[in-house]
Amino acid sequence: MNRSSVPHQDSGPTRGTPVPRGVIAHEAGLELIRRVNRWLIAAAVAAAGMFSLLAAHAFHGHIVTTGGASSSSSAASSFGSPSGVPQSGGGTGLQAPAHAPAPAPVVSGGS
């Protein structure tokens, strides 16, 4: 079937007919809603991450104790100093010795 032979009929708004102003405003409004929704979701996710990082840096967190037989190292111990370095006080962590261990005295022979 030859498509060019089919007579073309105009229906609805076409090139010649001006689109009503209300329709243009409605379409623009819908596009604005789509755009705002996208930005809202992106901003909310980004803000959640940012606030979480901010909380991690600004507030003292806590250390989760897993397993464990010692009752003194409960989960309520605070995490570190403001600089983010974990503190080793409170008996929960390992402490470096004050002095290096001295070599054991060598005892020779003797009978």
Place this chain on the structure above:
Amino acid sequence: MGSTAGPSALWYLTRGTGTVTLVLITVSLALGIANVRRMQTDSVPRFVFDAVHRSASLLALAFLAMHIATSVLDPFAPIRLIDTVVPFVSSYRPVWLGLGAVASDVLIAVVVTSVLRGRFGYRAWRVTHWLPMRAFRSPWCTASGPVATPRRTGCCCSPPAVS
């Protein structure tokens, strides 16, 4: 012998999602007021305010769900799932957690009645929809609670001064 892991990421995520939920609720409230006041501009028709108000509310609900989930899953605080629904029964910070539970209950009620508006009728929907205006203080108090007490800062929970 117990071993210590690093600080729980859930603990920080709870703070992040809670803050964003609060901001989104505030944005939604402001847009709702703008909608009621029939605010519109040449470039922003009124139905845009309404649609964004709805989107912000649903997004706030999603972040509230994340806030509740991370709070319950975080092993540090003994928060049960029922503590997030029933107010003032928690053993951990019962007042502040209770205010948060009230606020989340109201938000869920508003969303449910808005979705099922046809069944509930306009009057019931309107009464429920105006509840957040009264309960809006709760999330702000929950957010400021552990940091600042009403006595110290004059938080919104403190009784109003009578002149």
